[in-house]
Amino acid sequence: MAVSAHVRRGECGHVTQYLLHTALIVRDYDEAIAWFTTVLGFELIDDTPQPGKRWVVVAPPGAREGSLLLARASTDEQRSAIGKQGAGRVMFFLHTDDFARDHDAMRARGVQFVEAPRDESYGTVVVFVDLYGNRWDLVQLRAAS
Helix, strand or coil, rough: CCCCCCCCCCCHHHHHCCCCCEEEEEHHHHHHHHHHHHHCCCCEEEEEEECCCCEEEEEEECCCCCCCEEEECCCCHHHCCCCCCCCCCCEEECCCCCHHHHHHHHCCCCCCCCCEEEEEEEEEEEEEECCCEEEEEEEEECCCC
């Protein structure tokens, strides 16, 4: 298999890939930044002006890979997709190393949970919605036995 020179190689020569950013269409940059940083507890990684827009990136605290690119809707089609990008399904999966700590903190900051926490074969999980109604899982995976 030929791999171009710009692809990063990990140990043992395997290609290393990960999702860098996932775009989330938002109504307004500042309201989205405020919600993700204040209510969800994410960190603001970047907020750089661009011609006609901003490059806004937020990520969970301590995240090394994977972040959200907050993309302000600029057309009617994009505005109609706000809060509906997952078509009513859970779209984001926020992993935690301490479910009780983060669930309690999120509730205290006003996160809207749509169910009670539940234990599944893979771990503990609860569904919540962001400020636009997109569905998220807060999940702590069960340790492998």
